[in-house]
Amino acid sequence: MYNDLIPAFQIGGIVAAPKGNMSYRDIKKVVLDRIQNRIWGPDSLLPGEIELAEEFSSTRTTVNRALRELAEEGFLERKRKAGTRVLHSPARKAQFAIPLVRDEITDAGATYRYSLVKREVMPAPSWLTAKLALKPDREVLHLQCMHFADNEPFQLEKRWIIVESVPEVLEADFTASGPNDWLVQKVPFSNLELSFFATKADEDTAGFMDASVGDPIFATQRTTWLRGEPVTHAVLYFTPGYKMTTRL
Amino acid sequence: MYNDLIPAFQIGGIVAAPKGNMSYRDIKKVVLDRIQNRIWGPDSLLPGEIELAEEFSSTRTTVNRALRELAEEGFLERKRKAGTRVLHSPARKAQFAIPLVRDEITDAGATYRYSLVKREVMPAPSWLTAKLALKPDREVLHLQCMHFADNEPFQLEKRWIIVESVPEVLEADFTASGPNDWLVQKVPFSNLELSFFATKADEDTAGFMDASVGDPIFATQRTTWLRGEPVTHAVLYFTPGYKMTTRL
DNA sequence: CAGTGGTCTAGACCACGCC
DNA sequence: GCGTGGTCTAGACCACTGA
Numbered sequence: 001m002y003n004d005l006i007p008a009f010q011i012g013g014i015v016a017a018p019k020g021n022m023s024y025r026d027i028k029k030v031v032l033d034r035i036q037n038r039i040w041g042p043d044s045l046l047p048g049e050i051e052l053a054e055e056f057s058s059t060r061t062t063v064n065r066a067l068r069e070l071a072e073e074g075f076l077e078r079k080r081k082a083g084t085r086v087l088h089s090p091a092r093k094a095q096f097a098i099p100l101v102r103d104e105i106t107d108a109g110a111t112y113r114y115s116l117v118k119r120e121v122m123p124a125p126s127w128l129t130a131k132l133a134l135k136p137d138r139e140v141l142h143l144q145c146m147h148f149a150d151n152e153p154f155q156l157e158k159r160w161i162i163v164e165s166v167p168e169v170l171e172a173d174f175t176a177s178g179p180n181d182w183l184v185q186k187v188p189f190s191n192l193e194l195s196f197f198a199t200k201a202d203e204d205t206a207g208f209m210d211a212s213v214g215d216p217i218f219a220t221q222r223t224t225w226l227r228g229e230p231v232t233h234a235v236l237y238f239t240p241g242y243k244m245t246t247r248l
Numbered sequence: 249m250y251n252d253l254i255p256a257f258q259i260g261g262i263v264a265a266p267k268g269n270m271s272y273r274d275i276k277k278v279v280l281d282r283i284q285n286r287i288w289g290p291d292s293l294l295p296g297e298i299e300l301a302e303e304f305s306s307t308r309t310t311v312n313r314a315l316r317e318l319a320e321e322g323f324l325e326r327k328r329k330a331g332t333r334v335l336h337s338p339a340r341k342a343q344f345a346i347p348l349v350r351d352e353i354t355d356a357g358a359t360y361r362y363s364l365v366k367r368e369v370m371p372a373p374s375w376l377t378a379k380l381a382l383k384p385d386r387e388v389l390h391l392q393c394m395h396f397a398d399n400e401p402f403q404l405e406k407r408w409i410i411v412e413s414v415p416e417v418l419e420a421d422f423t424a425s426g427p428n429d430w431l432v433q434k435v436p437f438s439n440l441e442l443s444f445f446a447t448k449a450d451e452d453t454a455g456f457m458d459a460s461v462g463d464p465i466f467a468t469q470r471t472t473w474l475r476g477e478p479v480t481h482a483v484l485y486f487t488p489g490y491k492m493t494t495r496l
Numbered sequence: 497c498a499g500t501g502g503t504c505t506a507g508a509c510c511a512c513g514c515c
Numbered sequence: 516g517c518g519t520g521g522t523c524t525a526g527a528c529c530a531c532t533g534a
Contacts, residue, residue, distance in 0.1 A: 023503075036436035048519065059505055064520075074345070080512045080520045089351065089432055094344045094442050097322070100337050184337055188284030194342050197491040198446035198466040216464040218446040243445040271522075296500065307524055312501075328501045328531045 022056050027066035030056075035075060035086055042088035046076070049084075094246050098194070100180055101147045101155055101236075110149040116175050117156075117208065118144040121163070128160055132223065132230040139163040141170065145178050146208055152239070153209045159234040166231060183224075183232060191225040196244070205237055215240045270304045275314035278304075283323055283334055290336035294324070297332075342494050346442070348428055349395045349403055349484075358397040364423050365456065366392035369411070376408055380471065380478040387411040389418065393426050394456055400487070401457045407482040414479060431472075431480060439473040444492070453485055463488045 022030075034040045046052070052063045067084055070076045074093045078084045105112040124138045140160045147155040159179050161169050172182050201215040211217070218238045224231045270278075282288045294300070300311045315332055318324045322341045326332045353360040372386045388408045395403040407427050409417050420430050431437075449463040459465070466486045472479045 021504080036438065038436070042433075050519095059507095060520095061506085061522095062504060064522090065503090068521090078520065079514090081514050081518055083519060089348050094346055096342045096344070098342055103337065185290070188286070190284065191495070193493065193495050195491050195493040196444055196466070197489075198464040200448070200462075200464045214448075214462060216446040216448040218444070241445075243443050245441065245443040247439070247441050269523080298500095307526095308501095309503095309525085310523060312503090313522090316502090326501065327533085329499055329533050331500060 022058055022062075024062045024065040024069075027052075027056055027058065027063060028070055031066060031070060032075065040086050042086055044086050046084040046086070094248060096244070096246055100184070101157070101178070102181070105147065105149040105154060108149070111151070113148040113151060114176070114178050115146045115148070116143070116178075117146055118142070119174060121170065124160070124162075128233060132162070132233065134162065134230065143174060143179050145174070147178070154239055156205060156208050156237040157234060158237075159232060161232045162230055165226065165229050179232075180234075187226060187231055189224040189226050189231060191228075193221075193223045195221040197221070199237070201237075201240070209237065209239050211240050218242045218244070270306055270310075272310050272314040272317075275300075275304055275306065275311060276318055279314060279318060280323065288334050290334055292334050294332040294334070342496060344492070344494055348432065349405070349426070350429070353395065353397040353402060356397070359399070361396040361399060362424070362426050363394045363396070364391070364426075365394055366390070367422060369418065372408070372410070376481060380410070380481065382410065382478065391422060391427050393422070395426070402487055404453060404456050404485040405482060406485075407480060409480045410478055413474065413477050427480075428482075435474060435479055437472040437474050437479060439476075441469075441471045443469040445469070447485070449485075449488070457485065457487050459488050466490045466492070 031040075031046075040046055046067075047055075049060045049063045049067065052067075053060045056063065067076060067078065071078045071084075075087060076084050077087055099107070102112045102114075120142045122140060122142055124134055124140045128134065128140065129136065129138065140162055143157070143159045143161070145157045145159070146153060147157065157178065157180075161179065161183075163170060166183075166187055168186070169179075169182075172179075172186075174182065197219055199217050199219050201209065201211045201213055201217050203213050205211065205217065206213045206215065209217075217240060220236045220238075221234070222236070223233045279288075279294075288294060294315075295303070297308045297311045297315065300315075301308045304311065315324060315326065319326045319332075320341075323335060324332050325335055347355070350360045350362075368390045370388060370390055372382055372388045376382065376388065377384065377386065388410055391405070391407045391409070393405045393407070394401060395405065405426065405428075409427065409431075411418060414431075414435055416434070417427075417430075420427075420434075422430065445467055447465050447467050449457065449459045449461055449465050451461050453459065453465065454461045454463065457465075465488060468484045468486075469482070470484070471481045
């Protein structure tokens with residue numbers, strides 16, 4: 001039984017409310033503990049905020065913040081009039097930072113190097129026109145770039161930028177630094193779609209990465225809009241063996 | 249220039265503060281707009297909370313909530329004494345729900361079916377002992393299960409459960425429903441590590457999924473602890489072509 | 497050490513949504 | 516309708532940390 005894992009002093013410890021004033025963090029801890037120890041089991045209804053405020057000798061405002069954050073973290077469901085309920089499946093949410101490649105590399109203590117592989121102004125390929133619901137015959141700037149960590153291939157970036165949305169992109173110089181840096185500086189974005197998937201290295205990709213044809217490749221795809229207008233679409237191919245990790 | 253995309257009425261609209269009292273949501277919108285329109289450019293320092301509260305004819309508490317949430321969302325950095333600063337790279341954070349497979353399938357409108365492929369009590373394999381820092385010679389329950397969506401293979405689950413942490417797992421019946429369901433009901437968890445990566449289908453995996461050997465497979469890995477004790481480790485292999493997506 | 501954000505209080509009004 | 520959470524206010528004290 002999992003209770004074997006609970007040190008004796010904790011059974012009556014955290015679960016019971018300490019005396020004196022408690023911060024919203026303390027309240028979060030106690031509530032979470034009660035959920036995890038099934039004192040408030042799945043689907044059960046928690047006492048109202050006022051009642052909890054009394055128990056914790058705190059105020060409703062403070063209790064509210066604690067419960068609100070636990071709800072954001074996916075432990076509780078809150079509805080007006082209905083009250084606060086424990087979710088049966090811990091619909092926890094994972095959070096990932098979306099860093100710039102450069103930051104990702106330098107944060108890992110490696111040296112970052114960038115290289116422009118290809119630059120081409122072209123009509124939007126039909127799959128892109130369809131995906132972004134572009135008007136027909138739009139012009140796009142297509143770029144391919146490599147990002148290195150300690151001179152090892154780290155990421156291959158294929159990017160399409162809608163010229164109409166960012167005309168000045170045609171003047172930009174991408175030989176020294178990548179389009180992501182430039183876009184971040186020049187264009188705010190209001191909306192983003194992010195996907196993760198697995199693909200296999202084709203001959204082209206394998207050539208750039210330290211990979212063999214057919215190697216499994218972890219890839220992410222990002223599409224960005226500004227106030228409803230598509231700005232750019234990028235696919236990022238990671239070096240074989242890459243693993244994206246979070247803790248919570 | 250991206251300003252071309254901004255309808256004229258917005259330039260002097262959202263960016264300027266509306267009169268009257270504003271909610272924290274309104275304040276968030278205005279501040280975000282000013283960031284995106286470079287009125288408060290990257291790295292610039294925002295006015296203090298009191299000053300903003302005056303401008304928005306609101307209180308510091310309300311402004312505080314707005315700025316705090318924008319910071320959580322990755323737009324701002326806040327430090328005592330230093331003030332609130334606009335982050336140069338929109339270090340936005342992606343949030344994913346971590347649903348039960350069954351929910352993921354039924355939410356998509358498909359029919360869920362489960363099948364137990366393998367059940368085995370065994371000594372912990374050495375890689376698992378190392379990964380979870382187990383004491384030597386621990387016993388684990390190893391399970392392999394298939395999850396189907398509309399009778400199409402959707403996910404292959406390989407799971408190891410530390411018997412010592414959850415002894416009663418040996419009595420559980422996993423022929424009708426999966427170990428995840430059981431664990432969620434019986435064992436709370438306090439800590440979780442989550443990874444995403446790409447791998448290729450081996451003969452075994454390809455046999456279960458609708459896949460060929462060598463196909464790229466998107467996989468996730470979850471390790472769960474309860475109060476510092478490892479409980480279970482699972483690797484979930486998705487059917488080829490699976491793509492995980494979020495918007496923000 | 498002084499200024500900024502972090503948090504708590506006590507009270508109020510409001511809006512949503514079950515009953 | 517009416518109870519519950521959602522939010523705002525006005526004020527206070529505190530803790531961190533940069534100048």
